[in-house]
Amino acid sequence: MIIETASAMNSNTSTTRDTDRLAIIEKKFRAMGTDVIVAIVSADACAAHDDADDAERAVVDFEKRFSRFLPASELCSLNKSGGKVCRPSADMIVMLAAAQRWHEDTGGVFDPSVCEALEELGYDKSIDFEHGSVREETDQVFDADAHRRSFQTCPRFADMRIVIEEGTVAVPRGMKLDLGGIGKGYIVDAMAQLLRKKYRDFWISAGGDMFLSGYNSENKPWEIMVQNPLDLNNDIGRITMGDKKEMAVATSGVMKRKGVKGGFAWHHIIDPRTGLPASNTIAAVTVLAPTVTAADVCAKVVLILGEKEGIDFIDRRADCACLTVDMEGKISYSRTMKEYFVPVS
Numbered sequence: 001m002i003i004e005t006a007s008a009m010n011s012n013t014s015t016t017r018d019t020d021r022l023a024i025i026e027k028k029f030r031a032m033g034t035d036v037i038v039a040i041v042s043a044d045a046c047a048a049h050d051d052a053d054d055a056e057r058a059v060v061d062f063e064k065r066f067s068r069f070l071p072a073s074e075l076c077s078l079n080k081s082g083g084k085v086c087r088p089s090a091d092m093i094v095m096l097a098a099a100q101r102w103h104e105d106t107g108g109v110f111d112p113s114v115c116e117a118l119e120e121l122g123y124d125k126s127i128d129f130e131h132g133s134v135r136e137e138t139d140q141v142f143d144a145d146a147h148r149r150s151f152q153t154c155p156r157f158a159d160m161r162i163v164i165e166e167g168t169v170a171v172p173r174g175m176k177l178d179l180g181g182i183g184k185g186y187i188v189d190a191m192a193q194l195l196r197k198k199y200r201d202f203w204i205s206a207g208g209d210m211f212l213s214g215y216n217s218e219n220k221p222w223e224i225m226v227q228n229p230l231d232l233n234n235d236i237g238r239i240t241m242g243d244k245k246e247m248a249v250a251t252s253g254v255m256k257r258k259g260v261k262g263g264f265a266w267h268h269i270i271d272p273r274t275g276l277p278a279s280n281t282i283a284a285v286t287v288l289a290p291t292v293t294a295a296d297v298c299a300k301v302v303l304i305l306g307e308k309e310g311i312d313f314i315d316r317r318a319d320c321a322c323l324t325v326d327m328e329g330k331i332s333y334s335r336t337m338k339e340y341f342v343p344v345s
Helices: 045-066 074-079 090-105 112-121 144-151 183-195 292-305 307-315
Strands: 002-004 023-031 034-042 134-136 161-163 168-170 202-206 209-213 223-228 231-240 246-253 258-261 264-267 282-289 321-326 331-333 341-343
Touching (some): 045 074, 090 168, 090 183, 112 144, 209 292, 282 292, 282 307, 292 307, 307 321, 307 331
Antiparallel strands (some): 258 264
């Protein structure tokens, strides 16, 4: 996804500003396996630069604490706890409690305990997918049926115990957690919460996870150009904010983080019902929601459920909207998405 300055999609605003004094201060850095961008509209460039630097430090610290690829991280320590009762950080408790609620709300479709399945497929280390899919050279053919049977005997996320009042967590022996499906949304929401204390107009992007607030330096709403997942050099349309003052967006797909192991082609969106990559016609999904965490989770759920069930899931949520792009380039919409999406003419 690419952010661009919007055209006059909502010119009827009562807000007046001295736009001659305003500038967009932008900070771009690499973290969590993706490009992160923080852009702030402000007349005080020095303060905005400082706040963008603070946001970068927060993201870098978050990755150090919660990446499954860093052995010294808090998440790796929790994954090695072997069923013992632990007292993790407040951030970990909040994320796990939110993940547990989403797990229940989605009937188990959102499930951070698919880490073992990802590692078995070959996604057991940080991989730069910018250079294309990965291929693990092996003479052994990957047995998908055996993998499924083995995965289905493992502990499930519902078996994890969280006691919020006591600040304790017990991860069952044999279970590993991957917070990739909720972590980026969580930290983008946290950055947005900090920035909105000082600024009305800003946007944050962490790969496909975005938060938009207010207007650009020309006092016009932000808009998002949505890339074609089958041809990243072209866009399929744009998402407008309309009369919204804030918007959270997440895009997830199966075309980038993928590989081949023992002749078996995989991608990183694991269906917790099988332990195998989700198998349907969706190439990518974009979700609008009240928070980036919600958009992030819902995008993964739609990818797992498939077009019909996934869009039905979104339509049952009055505060969400989505579009899907299938492997043939067909775009499908939830009930309210056309209020925000303008396809390329």
